[in-house]
Amino acid sequence: MTTKFFGEPVRRREDARLIIGQGRYLDDIGSGAYAAAFVRSPYAHARVLDIDVSAAMDVEGLLAIYTYEDLTGPLAEPLPVLIPHPQLTAPRTGYPLVKDVAQHVGEPIVMVVATDRYIAEDAAGLIEISYEELPVVVGVDAAEAAEHTVHDDVPDNIAARHHQETGDVEAALAASAHTFSFTQYFERSASMPMEGKGVHARWDDADSSLRVYSSTQASTSVRAAIAAKLELSMEKVEVIAPDVGGGFGVKIVHPWPEELLVPMAARRLGHEVKWTEDRREHFISSAHERQQRQEITVGYDDDGRITALDVLVWHDNGAYTPYGIIVPINTATQLCGPYDIPVYRARVNSVYTNTVIVTPYRGAGRPQGTFAMERTMDRIAQERGIDRALVRERNLIQPDQFPYDWGLTFQDGRPLIYDSGDYPAMMAKLKVLVDWDGFAARRAEAEARGKLLGIGMAPYVEGTGPGPYEGAHVQVLGSGKVLVSTGLTSQGQGHETVFAQLAAAELGVPLEDVVVTTGDTRRFGYAVGTFASRAAVVSGNAVALAARGVKEKALRIAAEVLEADPADLEIDEGLVQVKGTPGASIPLRTVAVLSNPLRYAFDEAARQATQFSGPGDDSKPPVAVGDAPGLEHTDYYSPLRSTFASGAHAVVVEIDPATWEIAIEQYAVVHDCGTIINPMIVEGQVHGGVAQGVGGALYERMAYDRDGQLTNASFMDFLMPYSSEVPDVDIDHQSTPSPLNELGIKGAGEAGVIPGSAAIASAIEDAVGRRIAAMPISPTELYDLVRSDAERVTNSSPHDSGAMA
Amino acid sequence: MKPAPFGYVDPTSVDEVLDVLTSEGEGAKVLAGGQSLLPLLSMRLAAPTTLVDINRVPGLDQISAGRDGVRVGALVRHAQLLASSEAADVQPLLGRATANVAHPAIRNRGTTVGSIAHADPSGEMTAVLALTDGSVTVATPDGRETIGWGDFFLGPLETSVHGPAVVLDAFFPALPERSGTAFAEIARRKGDYAVCGAGVVVTLDADRRVSSARAAYLSVGLVPEVHDLTDAVVGQPVDTADWTAAGELARGLVDPDGDLHASADYRRLLVATLTARTLADAGAEAARRTA
């Protein structure tokens, strides 16, 4: 294998196209399509009594109005529970259109199709629905109290009780030298891709087939869901994810009601139909994440070493559980991060509320888990008067402890075993990068300017690259072009670049010759999807395997032509050559032509492969038994279990005590995703993750009021940070290759977001000397905090904090 | 998020604008830069029957800076005002405040007069009009009249101009002699509407003692508020004036509401802080201008 492109900071090949407006996003497709709009519940919990469409019927250009009554067959049944789990004892999902009771503001009740979106919205505005309002449950505390219920038949509002433990935690706590308990909260945020969801469907009546474009992270599974729900055979449905303007998790959920209803309408109307989600719809009818209440009890010794950890989490899963309990499992199993914790118990109660569903958003339960663990570490340090970095160091899993088997079950149903890592070295790098030990001088300098400076840190471990599998197809054309396709989709991560690097490196071709297609079921039918930082690990290895298969075949064919041993051949710059023998070579594109014996010379290149073009071996058939024409190969990679990436963030905040504005002065990241295919792309992923981590810590929250109305459902009031709010990021890499896959890769997609809130909370607490028990925190809340009777805290070195204390 | 149906006309003279506004009646709305109006339309929070686009009316895109002040035409974009050194020379607050309006893309399209006509108490230029004791020129079928800021702003998004009318310009009086100004605001994110902002003017006497200190605030009330803070600092030498006391005075004078981004108390804190900081800057500038 030539390693020319592997590990190189190759520039993203997709960027030019995407940046100059040549991307093809969902709404760029089908300008002649009919448009759908939805009437959505204005109430968080209400019974639909009557739907009066009469006024809408007069709207010129109206084509169809659908309510639950119009759904037939499997479409009239509840949406699937995508990830069943034995502990998800009360799973509930909605219907594509509300059947009886709307369970959150934004749930779709009526679908309107018209000649364009303007008219569809005009008609939707004229539909009158009468409701009986029902009591509303908002927030984990109200759900736990269960004074009111979300689903009649779930009286305690508990969808799942997830429970895992590694030993007798109560005994271990009783035997611990010291213990303490505390409770803290984490707020809701959301993926918020720039492009919302969207679906375009075209029904071919003569062929009885359906083509669907969806802005999804899982086109193969959307295809299967549509086939099932619309009672079509699989080969009659194709689903394509075009350019997708970000996903971050929300588009892994499927089938969204619209992914079924738009194809249904296209089929019934015999015309293309399109729905493009608008921003308000995205706020109130897609998915959110992250709200939890965490009750933590820890036992530790005089040196701050943890002897037992017991966590009870109340997790808000919103109105339904289509995505099972993946997020709570992630919190429960990833909470301990890089620490060697002898006895651990996690119990998560996943509860219903009358709010938008909660499904994975980049990090998927891990930011909350890290928040729980790292706030615990800070407290132990404070209780024992030990430097926060030192307490962490004392608890780290040591390099000789890998594979580190937790005795827990991870979100892929497989044992939670850390495959590799070097956490002490990682923490050492972080301390250097942020100059942890030199912080006292910086703090003094800031104090002289009247500012409060604080420093915080938070490491994490992230299980990445879960199975079950991904595949890839690699084909060399007679033109020399190399096609790579995966069923796995892209949402802007850079797969076009990274997969091309892998194929080019394996095959020995120039990068420009490689063309990558992702998420198109016409090209590749078997796939799982893009989530859980798995593309590079799972598809990456599959691409390498498929390319290797192509190479083997190419060398075999070339060996015959060059009358050489395949073992003596190499491919470089698209030329197959005998090692050390200049001139003895054949272009790979010619090998591709020769791989396919032809009768017809449809072009100049093809002539070489036709029957009279040269002497053949008359003793063998043109295509050998067991062989196939063409220079292509399909292969799959199915990991034994997840790989475990790691990282550590440190942040320095500066707070103005006259305005309580919080500025991030420095943000340092040490990142370990095993072997790196492209450091530039990894850094980009880290930057993006940090931006979302900063957003979640300081800006974003879903502000539901008591009636279940989302009061900030626009970019005016839901504050995603601009580039002006996102700090520069200092990155240092570490590489502990995964022993689980041949390329040594671990995932990198979600990492950057995970420890943001934990590290920033630690730094703010350090600056102001007051206990932070909830994130995010804004200046007005910080002002309230410092004036409240919140507990005063003092950190030990790097320099006594607590200017306010 | 598509607007309800509306009609559209783009007249080429003020008289025509008024004719259309008269004939279309209640449902007609003037369209300037569209940066406030079009989002309202898209969210169907406003559904005018006709948009009367004034962008093709000649002559409204002029800034004229004279000794007495700066007149800003109805089609002058925020960016144009921000870039005008002539305007800044006469009334430095114009550039200082405009720099805080939104982001470049919005400043390139949104108009300063539009933001005043929109009467958003979170707008920078409404506060500046108030602080400078400015006025607007309004054209109606009955003729043109000048309306002082105090009579113009009635409430959030509400002005005293009703019926067929178009604001032709806004007039910002010049900075008086021996005076300095400053403007500062706190927004959750750079370029956002401020959770609190303050513009101030400090005037000194010939002995460089404070003779007047006035401040206008944004996002603290229903209309732009101007408060006279002179009492806290009157007669004090500018170099040692107790600006903090003026900030505290202001804190007691405002009565803001709380919202998602700032509690009422927090806004009061910001009023105190921003007042003290801007007054110090304005005092220093006034001192420089008081030879």
Ligand SMILES: Cc1cc2nc3c(=O)[nH]c(=O)nc-3n(C[C@H](O)[C@H](O)[C@H](O)COP(=O)(O)OP(=O)(O)OC[C@H]3O[C@@H](n4cnc5c(N)ncnc54)[C@H](O)[C@@H]3O)c2cc1C
């Ligand atoms: C993301 C974003 C951020 C923003 N941030 C800020 C900010 O920080 N500070 C700020 O001040 N503004 C902000 N704005 C608003 C921006 O400044 C607008 O441009 C301005 O408020 C309105 O000017 P316009 O020319 O766009 O008016 P339009 O949107 O065209 O009109 C606004 C209203 O004023 C009326 N109107 C406009 N011109 C006239 C006239 N000549 N006569 C009579 N009526 C008229 C219209 O009928 C309409 O009711 C922001 C806007 C956006 C989209």
